[in-house]
Amino acid sequence: MTKKVEQGFATIAVVMLIIIVVLVAVVGLVLIQKQPAKPSSTANSQIESTTLTGTVTQGPTTPTCSDAQPCDSPVANHTIEALDSSGNVVATAKTNDAGKYSFHLKPGHYVLKLVPQVGSFASGNDEVDVADSPKEFNITIDTGIR
Numbered sequence: 639m640t641k642k643v644e645q646g647f648a649t650i651a652v653v654m655l656i657i658i659v660v661l662v663a664v665v666g667l668v669l670i671q672k673q674p675a676k677p678s679s680t681a682n683s684q685i686e687s688t689t690l691t692g693t694v695t696q697g698p699t700t701p702t703c704s705d706a707q708p709c710d711s712p713v714a715n716h717t718i719e720a721l722d723s724s725g726n727v728v729a730t731a732k733t734n735d736a737g738k739y740s741f742h743l744k745p746g747h748y749v750l751k752l753v754p755q756v757g758s759f760a761s762g763n764d765e766v767d768v769a770d771s772p773k774e775f776n777i778t779i780d781t782g783i784r
Contacts, residue, residue, distance in 0.1 A: 687743055687744050688743065688768060688769070688772055688773070689740060689772040689773070690741040690743055690748075690772075690773050690774075690775060691775075692739060692774055692777060693712065693733075693737045693739075693777075694712065694713040694733050694777045694778075695710040695711060695713060695776070695779070696710065696780075697711060697781060698781060698784070699781060701784060712733070712735070712737025712738075714734065714735045714736070715732060715733060716732065716733045716737075716755060717731075717732050717755070718730070718732070718733065718739050718741075718750055718751065718752055718753070719751045719753060720741050720743060720748045721749040721750075722747075723746065725749075728743065728748075729741045729743060745770050747766075747767050748765070748767075748768060749764070749765050750764045750766060751763050752777070752779070
C-alpha cells in the first residue's frame with residue numbers, strides 16, 4: 639500500500655512540474671509580446687555620424703608653375719579642428735603625407751579650422767555642411783606667392 643501511495647505522490651509531483659513549466663512558458667510569451675516596438679533607425683535623428691574627408695593643399699609654392707614644378711603641394715602633418723555652431727571643438731584630425739584628412743561627424747554645420755603651425759602657410763577657417771552621407775571637402779590655402 640505504501641508503494642501505491644509513493645507512486646501516487648510521484649505522479650502528482652510530475653503533473654505539478656509540467657503545470658509549472660507550462661505556466662512559465664505562457665508568462666514568458668505574454669511578456670515578450672508586450673515589449674514596445676523599437677524606433678526606426680533610418681530617421682535622420684538616429685544618424686550617429688558620417689564621414690567628412692578631403693585634401694589640404696597650399697599654393698602657389700613658386701612664382702612660376704610647370705609639370706616639373708606644380709603650383710600646389712599637399713599640406714602634410716597639419717592639425718585641423720572641426721568646430722560646431724557654438725565654436726566648440728568636436729573633432730580633431732591630422733593630414734597625412736598626401737594632405738588627406740578624415741572626420742566622423744554628426745550631420746550639421748561646422749567650421750574647419752587649420753591650426754597655425756610654424757613653417758606653414760596653412761591657417762584659416764572654412765565652413766562646411768555635413769549631411770547624412772559621406773562628403774568630400776577640399777581646402778586650398780593661398781600662399782600669396784606671385
